[in-house]
Amino acid sequence: MAEDVPGHVERNAAQEHQAGGRVPERGQPTVRQAGRHRRDPFLPITASAVGHPSEGCRLMIGGGGPIAEAGEPSVLSRGKALAMTDRFARPPRAGVVVAAVVVAAFLLATSRLPPTSSAITSDVVQLLVAGAAAATTATRARRCPPGRVRTAWLLLALSCASWCAGQGYWSWLSARGEAPFPSLADAGFLGFAVLAVAGLVVHPAGGGRTGSWQRVLDSVMTCGAVSLLSWETVLGAVVAVDNGYDDIARTLLLAYPVADVVMVVLAVLLLAHTRGDRTALNLVGLGVLAQAIADSTFAYLTATSNYDGGSVDVGWVVAFLLIALAGTCPVDSPRPADRRPGAGPPSVPVSVVPYIPVVAAFGVALGATFSGHPLTSGELLVVTVVVGTLLARQYATVRENTRLAADLAAREVELEHLAFHDPLTGLANRALFRDRLEHALELHTRDPRGVALVFLDLDDFKAVNDTFGHGVGDELLTRVSERITGALRGGDTIARLGGDEFAVLLEDGGDGLTSATRIADALRAPFVLAGRTLQVGASIGVCALEPTDPSVGADALLARSDAAMYQAKHNGKARVVSYDVEAPASPAAPVG
Template identity: 40%
Template sequence: MPRALASKPLLVAGVSVAAVVGLGGSGLLSPWWSQFVDDLGQLGAGLAAALACWIIAPRRAGAQRRWRLWMGAAASGWTVGQCIWSWYQLFADTPLPSPSAADAGYLTLPVFALPAVISLAAARPPSDGPRRRPGQLVMVLDGLIVVGALFVLTWATTLGSVVHAGAPNTFAFVVAIAYPVTDLVLTVIVILLVAGSAPQNRAQLTILGGGLLSLSLSDSIFAYLVSKGAERMPPLADAGFVAGMALVAVAALTPLPRSGQPRAAPAMRRGRWVHLMLPYAPVAGTGVLLIVQLVRGIRMDAVEIAVETAVISLLIIRQAVTLIENAVLLDRLSDSRARLTHQAFHDGLTGLSNRVLFHDRLEHALALHHRDGHQVAVLFCDLDDFKAVNDRYGHHAGDRLLREVAGRLRASVRDTDTVARVGGDEFAILLEGGGDPGEPAERIMAAIARPFDLDGAVDASSVRIGVSIGLVQAGEHGPAGVSADALLRRADAAMYAGKRQGKGALVRYRIDLPDGTGSSDLAEALAATLRDGAGLDVHYQPIVRLSDGTVVAVEALARWTHPVLGPIAADVFVATAEELGLIRLVDDFVLDRACRDAAAFAGPWADIAVHVNTSAARLGRKEHEETVRAAVHRHGLAPHRLLLELTETVPLPDVAAAAWAVHRLRHFGVRFALDDFGTGYNALAYLHALPVDEVKLDRSFTAADGRSEAICRSIVQICTGMGVTVVAEGIETVEQQAAMAALGCALGQGHHYGVSGPLARIAPPGVLDPATARRDAPSRA
């Protein structure tokens, strides 16, 4: 609790107590007036405590209301007793009236204060969960045991003689003994509850406990003075009564602190050990006392015997309650562990295994596969158009559908196979043992294809969905020691290949899945290749002048040959590189190799250009410009012999920045071309914004038909007017060559002039300078 919440009431209470005690005990007043000030201060503090409790209680709820109501009753009873006491002292001329009718009021304080402090200490915020009644019972028993043991110790040493000296009859004895007993009970209970209460309640409980302890202190002084036959009680001795009731009022006015304060776990653990050992220390003390009394021949009186018997009985009860509580906690712990274990390894919605359990069983199955050749296959299933079911019928229907799907999956495989939900609408199935794994996959597809009856969903009585399945068998692809993660990724890649084929398909995994699915094995192999360059090469395709067939340039193209799979189709590994974000490394590798080879050209090819593909999205980045300049300088290539073909896999993020980058590199000497013109995101806009030197007309426009010719003619006219050379791609026949030349295309490229291949196969003899060739031979190898 912030200190500011209680600082003002505490300050007022402190000043008031000091004023009453100081004025009453100053000696400036006559004895009667000094007693009047003293009693008036006690009455005022009692009234303040009662009013604060009664006024604040209706504004609170729960435990915060209950403890104030109990304490209001306690303070009211005490205040009534104080009124009677003051009448005796001030008007009946009875200095220390004991016993008297005032005792009936005073003794209501412990009766109502005890449930008040227990209610406050037992309160828990909602976030703390349900209360543990057995734990509170043990705490109360501990308090009673400690009280009883301490009472025996104090009675046998000093308290017994004091009480007997001040108790001429049985009634007086009962009254005399009631005060120390109740004070001792309250003191111990308060200490126990303050130590074990929730942090949110500790500030209020500490202030309230401090008030009760102050009252107990003055009670003890009063009992001592009565036993000694004193005629009056000095104001300083009454300070505990005034301060005690003042602190009760402060506690009632103190609000709860804001929740969310961190708890001190180590301190709580230490407090738990204190609670466990607390009752045994005073009980052990009473045992030592009894031994000493037996040795000295001192007999126990009736009070000692009764209290000691009660302490032993309470200790037995406490042990029984503790044993019962521990047994209940062990049962709950066992149940909780079982639930947590199930929750940790199973899906809460469908009851299927989850990803963790599936992975564990897959690893075990693979260990058997590697050791004994145990057959292992994985099916990765993804529901087709499941989102449409959620959007149309709601998530409740979607959940019902997932549970129905889970049941059909279980029914389609053997009991020994593992079915798991590994994602929202994704399921994995581990098939162990013999047989063709394609058969259960076909059964699953047939089962899922049947209509689903979703009760409770409007118009959803016969929902139909499909499923795409990827299948992979251990040992068919890649290294023999494949991991569980790798096998699951392969099945996932095969499933997505089926999605791209139109959904509802069963696809068996292979390492070179087409259409850029980016199988994990292909991705890992490509990443390894780009790290060391092994298997990656550059092929070239000639670009010729259509009028006479003279080679004027070559286009450098990346090619990859896997050591196990052999040549990988360019569209497959390029798509994989783009998906992995590695296309930059491929482009830079081709750029460096092309600049090196072009710088070595000699003879008839000494001045021809080399075309290199680069992503248009890289334009405007400082590192791209530095890479281009570095490659040209490193190999001594004349900048005008390098032409960068801008490819569009994504739209240009910043056309203005790209245009400035083209300007800077053209000023350096490098030339530019728009590749696959007509198929990009905004071909004419880029042609207008970027100062390119050439336009490579996509092969889809070079077909010999009227529509294509009209488009080609328009593009050639636009480019000619802008001073841009047009290159016709995809020329495969003489007729296409003649048609493109007639339309005004200056240059052409295609299989008609030769397919791409290694430089030695494309270039005529004498193209490479012998010295340069010898210098670069190890690198080319």
């Protein structure tokens, strides 16, 4: 609210013109008071709300970026932090290079050496890479904060150690020229599967993008697809081959691919339902896949009595090298944005992870069918279950997307309302008011039509805030807006411009003086707030354009009504003053 300064004479636009001055332009002060400049109420400010109201909104000023909320890092610091996180989330380059060199050297050595030396080399390399994987994953577990993540990595470290122990025993047997099956080494190898499964189950899939229904569908679909894929490629052949093994040996041969199916299914589900930095989990998932391929190859070759070690063991080497690289990935604390439920959509590659085994299984099944091996009734049942869960998952996804689209549309409507309405009173804000004013002036120029602008400022509102507090002041502004709304037509645009300043745009023949008088009459009755009775008046300026009047711009019309309001305030407050282009403004009778 503006205050009067004793001895200071305020002039309207006509008087200013007669004195050789000019109407203040947009962005310039309208009146100078005792060395203070009153800001033009229509100084251009571009504002838009960013974010949902429940999450807090940030203000966009001018054309710049969002102002950081309290306690939030700046845009520059956030960008730098994200860049550092992205850069250091991956394993060290030296580790990747070493892993690639080990694989290349392994393939070269096992392909060039004699069979016996090749088998020994394979055993030693497997022992070393499994030990390296156990060491790096144990180190990562120690770096993780206490909780399920640390437990999961510890279980993975123990699984690698179990394999390392089994491989050590097998290497000792191989060095002695023995290769029994089964042996105690199989306990270590299968211990890897048991502990790895436990680790994958314990690891949290926090921040997953889907509900429990989609997790169930993904579980059934992935399990069916991976099982079908394993059966068509390895498991069925192992069961069908009569190799003379006893029941224990045959059970162990089947245990390897079955355990791999479980590990692959859990890895797929974990990757599909975990957000944030998945670099380490991606490497673990690839390691589990390589392990499954190596185990299946071993089971098939052993069942057909064709396994002799050497280069065929490269799958195990690759598997443990990938797991070892996963253990070298840095452990970063999750950012606040990652901890919020539903924050950030998953990447496209992660979204398609559950479909990869389905496509692979269907491809293998079709290949078998076209090659003259039709599917059995049991295989057809599995295919039916996979197709059914796939269709159910897609239907549920479509429904979820429809719901999200409806929520997004409702949020956009809410944000649009926030962007163009005053949050305290619910009236139009300065952006919406100016847009409608410019449109009304365009119609006045084209049709022509009458336009009237009423500008009002509460008298002595600052005293109310200083005496009774801002809470009472806000309540008074809300009650004033209600009375103004009740005094005018439903189609009139009423806006709170800021502070205790209000404006009304009258179109379609609305009379400015009549409307201003109704507003003054509505404000005459005292307000009862917080048990106190307050008498509040308003200084009101009116500027009207008749249909035959020459066109003016929005800034000029605003300046005229603003000058008329100040003339009313100078003449004693609580009155209406109409701007007259031809003569100095003449005050109307006091209104209270």
